[in-house]
């Protein structure tokens with residue numbers, strides 16, 4: 001069976017992950033249109049290979065051993081953003097950076113979505129992960145519906161907000177391998193006359209984060225979710241379990257924020273996993289709290305059987 005020219009073989013993935021770690025994809029494609037996505041999916045299905053979608057790689061740890069399947073990163077038309085102001089909505093392609101949507105809303109003077117301007121993921125990743133900030137602003141607050149593609153039937157379907165079962169940093173999409181193609185958001189009711197005021201809100205949020213978060217570029221942000229019902233955030237427990245500054249190879253728990261792991265250079269995926277497991281064990285032994293990972297292990301968290309899981313109903 002020949003490999004279509006749009007599919008690359010043995011493609012290195014580390015540059016696609018914010019933490020700068022990862023082996024090669026057996027097959028890689030950057031589909032720019034729905035026809036192209038279907039072609040890539042048919043290729044994966046015909047070869048019975050798992051298909052994994054990568055957004056902007058800001059929340060994944062890609063295995064050094066690489067991906068024995070097809071990795072797709074949406075590009076081209078999937079990066080577009082279009083306003084339907086008379087309907088009070090904005091539609092964003094799943095490959096568009098969330099920051100681009102935040103900036104587009106700011107330019108039009110829509111306030112109340114500053115968090116979108118500071119989270120470094122794609123629309124697709126943000127919808128799946130229900131990205132948001134600690135200040136209670138998250139995708140679920142603004143999403144109306146998402147168009148998804150079933151990897152088995154290759155059928156497209158609109159899922160309404162209620163179908164997506166959003167909760168803290170998760171959605172029903174985490175239990176499927178459905179691909180988000182685009183998402184429709186409700187425009188905020190609050191519209192300031194001056195876009196510069198909205199940009200000022202985004203800058204202020206950035207500044208707050210810069211003051212409290214590590215400056216290192218090579219990281220996936222929070223490693224663990226904040227434990228539900230616990231008194232403190234995950235970082236507090238990790239810090240008090242002595243994790244700050246702990247190293248494993250080139251990976252290190254940030255000295256500024258114990259819930260962040262950084263790649264100081266040459267870290268491998270196993271180095272990071274060791275730190276994650278040590279942190280989880282220590283917090284459990286010391287505080288009886290079992291932390292849940294936020295970062296997605298690629299491909300372990302998305303086993304091949306995922307390809308054949310059902311879409312949400």
Ligand SMILES: Cc1cc2nc3c(=O)[nH]c(=O)nc-3n(C[C@H](O)[C@H](O)[C@H](O)COP(=O)(O)OP(=O)(O)OC[C@H]3O[C@@H](n4cnc5c(N)ncnc54)[C@H](O)[C@@H]3O)c2cc1C
Nearest residue numbers: 055056057058059060121122124125126131132180220221
């Ligand atoms: C510096 C830094 C700061 C961060 N701050 C925050 C924060 O404040 N709040 C927050 O919530 N997160 C934060 N994150 C984490 C991350 O940005 C979010 O989780 C983001 O939503 C992930 O999007 P992504 O496109 O990078 O997804 P990826 O990391 O590429 O993938 C994450 C998951 O989404 C899936 N996915 C990606 N695209 C699609 C698609 N089109 N269809 C279906 N599934 C898809 C992937 O398969 C994977 O399972 C931060 C990360 C960094 C590096």
